[in-house]
Amino acid sequence: MDFTFDSEQNDLREAVRGLLERAYSDSEVRRKVAATDPGFDEKTWSRLAEMGLLGLPFAEEHGGMGAGPIEVAIVAEEIGRVIAPEPFIEAVVLAGGLIAAVGTDEQKGELLAGVAEGTSVPAFAHAEIGTRWSTSASSVTATQAGESWTLSGVKEPVPNGARADVLVVSAVVDGGTGLFLVQGDAAGLTRTGYRTHDGTRAANVRFDGTPATLLGTGGDQTAAIERALAEARIAYSHEAIGAMDTALRTTAEYLKTRKQFGVTLNRFQALTFRAADMYVSLELARSTALWASMVQDAGGDVVSAADRARLQTSRAGRHIGKEAIQLHGGIGVTAEYSVGHYTSRLTAIDHLLGDGDFAAARLARTVADRETVDPLGAPYAV
Amino acid sequence: MRLQLSPELEAFREEMRTFFTTQVPQQIRDKVAGHGHVSKEEYVEAQRALNAAGLAVPHWPVEWGGRDWTPLQRHIWREEMQLANVPEPLAFNASMIGPVIAAFGNQEQKERFLAKTANLDIWWCQGFSEPDAGSDLASLRTTAVRDGDDWVVNGQKTWTTLGQHADWIFCLCRTDPTAEKKQRGISLLVFPMDTPGVTLRPIELIDGGFEVNEVFFEDVRVPAENLIGEENRGWDYAKFLLGNERVGIARIGSTKRMLAQAKEHAREITVDGRPLLEDPFMATRIAELENELVALELTALRVVANSADGKPHPASSVLKLRGSELQQAATELLVDIAGPLSVASFAEEGSDVPAWARVATPHYLNYRKVSIYGGSNEVQRTIIAGTILGL
Known part of the structure; x- marks a missing residue:
């Protein structure tokens, strides 16, 4: 049991922090970047690629760095610290993570190097109106004709869905939910992007007999989706920690x-005590997020660990986000000052892949199955 | 970053678990588990069992029975002890006066007191708080005036926990009323509770129990050799001692045990034809508490792993603050699960209410204390705001 970062990890943090602090020296810069499409800075994206960060979790043979969940956590936290709008978690951890987990060797070789180089920005088109935080698709369906597939239906909101050059799409297949790749210029694909409250971008993505390629070798991918969502939830927990730290x-x-x-x-004292409570929330959430990354690294039950991290960071994010504004007074509600943007981003993070109540309800379903929780024992440490 | 305990620590944890669950009498552990009244004799028996195995005072200097363990080993020792419902070594002995004498006492005092303190041959109580000196401890007014070879003590202490069992008291007294800072004129004296002029008045608590007392001193003559450390340096020793008090005050293992009991009881109560534990609201409430406790345990592990140099990690105030809140939340949960049975607090023979439900409310009421003692939660917030956030 060791909660300390090694020297390479500290170097990584320092390098990422340096890059992002230069890019977002004050909140006005972020505001300007967020004002125009694609909602992030393509130059900063290239610099992240040059540093190797966009291929961080991918295998070296696919153009990645072969780094682990702790390194991903460090980058995510640094992104949160300045709420950089670059879609590291959305494109690299989630969409890229699915390609790495499910794709054939050929697909990985073809796609991941582009992600790592910053030339390809994939997005995961999964959410559908009328359901929430599901591991399966229900309204987008896939139809097979011989060797080829087409998709029909609507995905929304798809983070960075309009900017993405390739979409990883979940769709109903016989016996479950399959994963597909759709090129940004595919026929029968209509994308309508818009600005989200936190300054990033999402899109309505409409498939109308749109040609698609099977990601991987087919079959039901619900388990892979569940796992990828869990890993992204953990990464979001770290982004939230960075954002909460700055807000405090x-x-x-x-x-x-x-x-x-x-x-x-x-x-x-009425104010300082509330700031003290914010610190308590932050440190408890930080411990849980770090632990979840260690569980992922150790090959433990990443889905339940992600729920635990999500629950703790959701509660903390709401607490700190709301109090940060209140303790500032009116200035905190303005777009001209930084702190409200942090609250807005924390609110988006909280709802993209499942909020605290969602995580609590999932943990509640198994509460009768365990006498106690041992974070250093089964099913987390294996 | 690594999740797993090393094989050595895994073996250490197993060794602790085995000892606590097999070598401490079951009937004492059952009493702790049931939040029943643990008698003086039972405390003594349990501590002597631990001491015989070198497990009562592992944090003391090796020369006096310590084990030279890492902070993480001590953490595991304490958590396993709580999980096994073992009464912890008496805090006044093991965490407070023992370490102070070991660090600041003279050789004669160490030889006179330490072995007996570890073995609970001497039962110590704490003479710190006074009616007008609570969180503002340095305002204490009990005086000790030098008269020949003696100190003469006059004044009053309060909240003296288990003073009714105590053989000796360690007592902060004002020895220099003219000192420029009130912290500078305080000394630490120790003396037997049966010294002429010492009287004790028990205070009944809202749970109907008697665990704290007022202690009055009227011309109590204490030999000069019973001064611990230097005259007028008592405040430094008190701070050292209270720092130790905060270690392990999060009581994570004990709260974990309470949540496990809550589940067990919620399984046995039927609401609308199904077990209360299956009620989504109840299940979510327990799941949330479990998660808060996981977060606290992980924070404790971060703190112990980073306090190897002896200095407390700044986040240790979080442990006291949140640890006490979670202990209280767990006792509240047990009352809520007991529901109407929770009023049968003082039922005797002839009542069918199970023992756990009878003690639930007194325990909940008694545990309002945990956010007050050991530096109230408001004191902890002041520390966090001041020393960590710089406010």
Whole structure:
């Protein structure tokens, strides 16, 4: 049991932090980037690729770095620290992760190098209106004719769905949910992108007899989707930790400088105690997120570990996000000041792949099956 | 970053688990599990069983019975002890005065007290809080005035836990009322509870139990050799001692045990034809508490892994704050599961209410104390805001 980062991991953090702090030196830069499509900075994306970060979790033979979940966690946290809008988790961890987990060797060889180089930005088209946080598809269907497949139906919201050059799509097949690849310029594909409240982008993606290629060798991919979602939930937990950390530090700094009634706000215990509670929430969530990445690294039950991290970071994110604004006062609600953007991003993270209540309900279903929870024992450490 | 315990630590954990579940009398552990009244004799028997195996004071210097364990080993030792419902070594002895004497006492005092303290041959109680000195402990007013070879103590202490069992008291007294800072004029004296001039008045708590007392001192003569450390340095020793008090105060193993009991009882109660444990609201409430406890346990592991240099990790205040809240939440859960049975607190023979349900409410009421003692949660928030956030 060891909760410390090794020196290479510390170097990685320092390098990523340096790059992202240069790119987003203040919140106005992010605001400007978020104002125009594709909602992130293509140059920053290229720099992330040059540093090897966009291929971080992929095998070296596919152009990746062969790094583990801890390295992914470090990058995600640094992204959260400046709420960089670059879709690292969406494109690399989730869409890329599915290609790496399910794709044939040929597909991996063809696609992952492009992701790692920053030339290809894939998106996972999975959510459907009328269901939520499911591991299966229900309204988009796949039809086979000989060797070829076509898709029909609507996916929405698809994060970065309009910018993506290739879509990983879940669709109903005989016996479950299959995964497919659809090229951005495919016939019968209509994409309508829009800005989301947190400054990123999502899209309505409509398939109308759209040609698609089977990702992998077919069959029901529900388990692979569940696992990929779990890994992305863990990564989002780390992004949330980074964002909460900055929101708290910004708030503490504000309390020390803002004056009312002739004194700085940190003279009011009603405020400092609430900041202390934010710290408690943050550190408990941080421990859980780090642990979930260690469970993933150790090959333990990543799905349940992700639910635990999701639950803790969801509750903490709401607590810290709301309090950060309240302790600032009116300035916190403005788009001209940074802290409200952090709350907005935390809110988006909370809802993209499942919120705290969702995770709690899943953990509740198995509560009778265990006497106690041992985070260092089965099913987490194997 | 690595999740698994090393094979050595895994073996250590197994060794602790085996010892606690086989070498400490079952009937004492059942009593702890059932939140029943543990008698003085039972505390003594349990601590002597631990001490005989070198497991009562592993955190002391090796010379005096310590084991030179890592913080992580100590954490495992404590958690396994709580999981097995073993009464922990008396905190006043093992965590408080013992380490203070070992660190600041003279050789004669170490030889006189430490072995007996470890073995609970001497039962110590704590003379710190006073009616007008609670969280603001440095305002204490009990005085010790030098008279020849003695100190003469006058004043009053309160919240003296289990003072009714105590043989000796360690007592903070004001020895220099003229000191510029009130912290500077305090000394630490130790003396037997049967010294003439010492009287004890039990205080009944809202659970109907008697665990704290007021202690009054009227011209109590204490030999000068019973001063621990240097005169007027008592505040430093108190801070050292209270730092130790905070270690392990999160009581994660004990809360884990309570949640397991809650599930067991919720299985036995039927609501609308199915077990209460299957009610989605109840199951989610327990799942949330379990998750909070996982988060706390992992934070404790982070803290112990990073406090190898002896200094407490800044996040240790989180452990006290959240640990006490979760202990309280678990006791509240048990009352809620007991439902109407929870009023049968003082039922005796002739009642069919199970024992766990009878003790649920007194335990819940008693546990309001845990967010007050050991540095109240408001003190912890002050520490977090001040020393961590710089506010």
